[in-house]
Amino acid sequence: MISRRFILAMVAAVTLGQSHSPALAAHHNASPIKMIDTDNDGTVDLQEAKKAASDLFAKLDRDHDGTLDKKELAGRLSAKEMTAADPDHDGTLTADEYLAVVEQRFNAADPDKDGTLDAKELNSRAGRALLRLLK
Ligand SMILES: [Ca+2]
Ligand SMILES: [Ca+2]
Ligand SMILES: [Ca+2]
DSSP states (O other), rough: OOHHHHHHHHHHHHHHHHHTHHHHHHHOOEEEEEEETTOOSEEHHHHHHHHHHHHHHHHOOOOOEEEEEEHHTSSOOOOOHHHOTTOOSSSEEHHHHHHHHHHHHHHTTTTTSSSEOOOOHHHHHHHHHHTTTOO
């Protein structure tokens, strides 16, 4: 026989469980490294950075023409960086051009040249510039 008191306790537990949902908490506290670090080794390698960048590229390409224009980039690149990244000067970046910038920023953010970015490297100026292209 299940008592009314037991049911009330269960309801309270479920309600509490919802307001402290681990999924929600994880989402709220999600560090950039966790979202990008798909093999969970605590660092971001170039492959992981490019994967995140490709996902973002697809998301930003609202008109689905396969390129990002200035509006779609929404300030992720300065005018100067855009010119440097856009060798044919048509004002848009293809995925290849975008990933080339990602690779440049990745290397800039990896001063110890071990091929991975740890949390400290990602928090550096260069690391944060890279993250703007990944999320
Ligand atoms: Ca990793
Ligand atoms: Ca586009
Ligand atoms: Ca490194």
